[in-house]
Amino acid sequence: MSRTYIFILGLVVLGLATILGGVYFGAVSINYQDIFIPESLSHTIVTQLRVPRLINAFIVGACLAFAGASFQGVLQNPLADPYILGVSSGAALGACIAILFGFETMNSFYIPIAAIVGAVLTILFVYFIVRCSGAASITHYILSGIIVNSFFAAVMLLLFYVSDKQLSSMMHWLMGDLGSTNNDWVFFSGLVIIPMVIWVVRLSYQLTIISTGDSHAQALGINVKKLRRQIFILASCMTGIAVANAGMIGFVGLVIPHMVRAVSSQDFRVLLPLSFFAGGIFLMGVDTVSRTVLTTIELPIGVVTSFIGAPFFLYLLIRASKQ
């Protein structure tokens, strides 16, 4: 347990450092004394751009890591994450279809909502395919997810091909960008995820049991189907929010839960909340790096998460296999 406490302490320190760094560093150097003077440039940049962006990064990272951990638990598979199950592509596809039909010009909330609807419909579709096949094994979920994912990728390419004026807006959903999100939506989505997180955390004990196997969970009186449906819908909603706020960002949903598991515990009552905070802090840090490391351009956030995530994941994998 002491390792978990050290990890939490590390997260707190890192989180505070990231918040301070994220507020202070950026493309434009600001004067920290001016931050509290209304109407000053530093004040506007910090309150209108940097703080909402940090909050957005936290929400996106936290949602992805939390959804990833939930999927991994409920499917008892270390590979399960929003990408592999096709949920992220479903969200991006929902957004792109809404853009193509001109919803973008009506209300700035419609496109994010379309992304969330896309994510939930996708997981229901995957669930439906598996139920229809009658097999309902974990492998079937993963395989159906992979197929749905590649099919949606193809549909999205088709949309790019037939779209004309909407292309620049659609590209946003593939590139991943934390800075353009509407501030009102950022705060709104922050409020929306709170009840979802509480709900899933309440189910975390059952998740811990189900992660050891369906038959074991059933023997202990857990309604596996119901639990799976609930987690699927909630985790997809959170993935939808992450995609709605920043476009497609890879690796966070897969790497963070594994990292947390490696340094702390397999118990979902600990794993889920820690993944939530670790994901949020990780993405805040990565975003701050991506927009400050090169002064002339801003690196796409997805590139940086993969550059940091991939080697780190490999390291964890090698260390685990040695043990």
Added chain:
Amino acid sequence: MVFLSRFYLVTFSLFLFASSSICHEKLLRVVSLSPVSTEIVATLNGSILVGVSKYCNYPNSINALPKVGDLTINYEKVLALNPDKIVGVGVSKIAQDKFKSLGLSTLFLESPESLKDILNTIDRIGTYVGETESAKNLISSMNVALLNFKNTKPKVKRKVIVVLQYNPIIVAGSNGFISEILELSGGVYPLKSSKIQYPRVPLERVLEADPEFIICGYPNLKHNLYSDRVILMTQAGRDRHIINSINPDLFLRPGPRIINGIEELRKVIQ
């Protein structure tokens, strides 16, 4: 005498103050987020531009200006330039909303699709940045040039395609300002017309259409096209009429320089 000299000093300093304030009348600060809008604003009054996008490259005078972003816009840099007005053509809706939420004055227009649209875009941007008069002058001079092109349209039509990308081949389609430019330059679009502005065309279609001229959308394309056996079988390939000597921005960028584009294309095609 002392009173007079004091009076003189006071009036003189007042005059200096007034003249200095007239000379340094505050210029509008405009940030332009797209090459087309940058070219239009720079042609109307270059001194009001304070920031441009990474893709803006004309005129040379804007090269020294701060770059505020590419596909992703750096909102901090834009704010730091303290702009009075922000203008852009073909900017994504997400970025448009962000600027509006930051409370900045903006004009965002869709990318022009016809010659008429281009003139309209110049008019709207000109009015927005307070250069109505120069915009009117520019539009009327462009109208005169376009009318002149129309009246002196070459009798012989050459089959011309503008290739924007190789492997797969993407061309400028039959609707849009590029095809209008080609028509005024004495060209005709030889492929099957479609509603898509930039269609992807299979090589066999290109062979079937047998263009007499192929205009390159970027300079290195010439090498690719000349190394393609199918392209070499077309008339343009056989006659070595794959052209990369014209700056593609002149005919691909829907701004004031299309007139030069038509002139250059005419010289080559005829």
